[in-house]
Amino acid sequence: MSLLLRITCAQYNMSPSLKILYLGDIVGRPAREFIGDRMRSIRTLNGIDVVIANAENVTSGSGINREHAEFLHGNGVDIITLGDHVWDRRGFECDIAHLDYVCRPANIPDECPGRDFAMMEKNGIKVGVSVVLGRHFMKIDATCPVRAMENILRKRGNSVDIFIAEIHAEATAEKIAFGWNFDGRVAAIIGTHTHVPTADDRILPNGTAYVTDIGMCGPHASVIGRDISQVLQSIKYGMPQKFEVATDDVRLNGVLLTIDAASGLARKISRFSERMA
Ligand SMILES: [Fe+2]
Ligand SMILES: [Fe+2]
Secondary structure (H helix, E strand, O other), X not given: OOHHHHHHHHHOOOOOEEEEEEEOEEEHHHHHHHHHHHHHHHHXXXXXXXXXXXXXXXXXXXXXXHHHHHHHHHOOOOXXXXXXXXXXXXXXXXXXXXXXXXXXXXXXXXXXXXXXXXXXXXXXXXXXXXXXXXXXXXXXXXXXXXXXXXXXXXHHHHHXXXXXXXXXXXXXXXXXXXXXHHOOOOOEEEEEOOOOXXXXXXXXXXXXXXXXXXXXXXXXXXXXXXXXXXXXXXXXXXXXXXXXXOOOOEEEEEXXXXXXXXXXXXXXXXXXXXXXX
């Protein structure tokens, strides 16, 4: 934290904090366009200092390419996290090395390219983020998410004022257990991957904000972002089927966090949802 910020906060008898918007999986063009049109005004209207978003579905619903990562970063998303779709776009395994604001899952093989931790500084306060994959009902092979996050915390925890841990997983129990393990040691534990928000946002007893899933940014007249009739065709007939990204009822879903920079713990968590007019 900067000296100037410390002095200013002391003058007004308050401890510094950051307001952070954490957005769920960004799905396809409809969500990209929404972010391009509205993110700057959302930031201003809500007094948001930092925006972090999982963007594992931003390119045609699966994966991310460099163009779309740069688009999000240029339109108000400060840090991008990824999930099990990390390598779905050919060429991204080379591009990721050039994108220091992009964070790939930490518990895939160490030999994989990209960073397992991303950080930024705002108002003299350093914010760091890491994401790990769950292991239950996931198609990608990953090591233990708890041990992986413990390792990152050991290596990087002291380098930031605010550390946020994301768990990208299918099983609710796995996410909840992960949350209890890190209560009081990180600012927030954010669940992603299911594309459906849960109503269990809260601050755990030792001061860590927690939510099992923050949902998705994308079309909600859909099946977790995909065309309803195509998914139903697949369920009913089992025939090969392309699942295109749906188009209607586009919303941004996530949580708003207020984090105390002195303690690195949460003051507030509330669900965030914005609908495209
Ligand atoms: Fe995912
Ligand atoms: Fe996703």
